[in-house]
Amino acid sequence: MFVSLALTALLIEAAAGYPQILVQRVGHPVMWMGALIAWADRHWNGDGDSFAVRRASGVGLVALLVAVMAAIGLAATWLMTALLGNIGATIVLGILASSLLAQRSLDTHVAAVAEGLETGGLEGGRRAVAMIVGRDPERLDEAGVSRAAIESLAENFSDGIVAPLFWLFMGGLPGILIYKAINTADSMIGHLSDRHRAFGWAAARLDDLINLPASRLSAVWIAAAARLIPGASSSSALHAVARDASRHRSPNAGWPEAAMAGALGLRLAGPRTYHGHLVTDAWMGDGRANLNASDVRRALRLYRMACLIQALFVAVIFLVKVL
Template sequence: MFVSLALAALLIEAAAGYPQILVQRIGHPVMWIGALIAWADRRWNGDGDSFATRRAYGVALVVLLVAGMAAIGLAATWLFTAALGDIAATLMLAVMASSLLAQRSLDTHVAAVAEGLETSGLDGGRRAVAMIVGRDPERLDEAGVSRAAIESLAENFSDGVVAPLFWLFVGGLPGILIYKAINTADSMIGHLSDRHRAFGWAAARLDDLINLPASRLSAVWIAAAACCVAGASSEAALQSVARDASKHRSPNAGWPEAAMAGALGLRLAGPRVYHGQLVTDSWMGNGRADLKAADIRRALRLYRLACLVQALVMAVIFLI
């Protein structure tokens, strides 16, 4: 287990994040992975190909991503260790791995929705939430904007924070690189549109599998953090998970969303519109659905404490 590497990467990302100047100068690792996936989508996912052919090319892309990320991660680990020694190599690898965690950026983007609602009203909230969700913001009222922001916070806590850290802990730099490649592929080609139903099948199925441990862990971290948030309930978080998580259309997203909803006494998910189409999902939680910016702020406090719980667990494992 790569305990020291995972803990160092978590602390580096929490302290500094990924500098915006690097995004402007050289982009971000996820952008580079996304460019490769977009190229494969254009070249290997032809409209005239059969369903079986497109699925086979999608499987080939996943194999290429896994093999390529493993090779890059192993090569970087070997080179840094050979050149610098164990301690310095761990720090350099932690800096690289920290770019694939999203604690700070997720907090920033969700806080921007609350600030938009507070300073610029519904239009400001809609503009900010459009940066983090795929649903049509013009159809959202204040409660819809607030629910979308909190749902994104909960789901991306699992996908963007807990899962990459888990795979870094288990597999080192190759583990986190493979995870981010598959997760990025799922977000780009894993949806059930006519174009990607076959080509994105392998990416979507593998993403469901590799997110399974983190989705459960994220619910535990949220429930544990609820002990320290005024008005929140750990017991209600766990009850909501047991009752509602399996009702979500995603095998993983329901766990952190149900935990967040139950902890804060809210109702999340439910019917909503994506790209003009109504999606009739089940509700997560049985509390209030008429949410406001203040509820986003409460969810952010819970999220920050859940991140702290995760860091403390990692520190304890490191000390043991």
């Protein structure tokens, strides 16, 4: 277990995030991973290739991503430890790993939706939510914009924060690099379009698998946070998870979404439109569906408490290890 590295990365990201100037000057690790995936998509996923060839090429891409990220992570860990010792290496590797967590950026983007609704009305909310979801914003009313923001907050709490931290905790820098590469591949090619149905199959299936632990853990953190937030209900969160999570079309997204919905007395997910196509999905929770900016603010408070509880849990494990 790489508990000291996980705690270091978590604290650095919470304090500073990934500075925008670095994005402008050198980009972001996920952008570099995306460039490799896009290259493979252009060169290995030919329009004239058979379904079997495309699927095999996609498996090859996943294997390449795992090998490259493992090599980078292991080399960086060995080099930093050799040059700086254990404490110095933990700090430097923690800085590197912190770029692959998304506590601050997720908070910023979801808060922007609430602010957009409050100051710019429906159009302001639509512009802000278009930055974080793939559904058609022009089809969303105020309730739809609010639900989309809260659903994105819940799902990305799992796969943008809990999951990368889990794999950093379990596998060090190689673990978090591999996770983010697979997760990025899934977001780019792991969907059921004609072009990517075969080529993205391996990325989508592996992403489902590696997100299983974190999706369940994220529901636990949300339910625990609900005990500390006035007006939220921990028992309702757990009840919604038990009843609704397995009904979601995703094997993972339903867990944090159901927990968030139950905790706040809301209804999330349900039918929605992506790029002109209606996706029929089960509702998570049985509360109100007519949401607004104040509900987004409530969800953010719950999210922040869940992040704090997770950080305290890691800190306790660190202290137990040290003492």
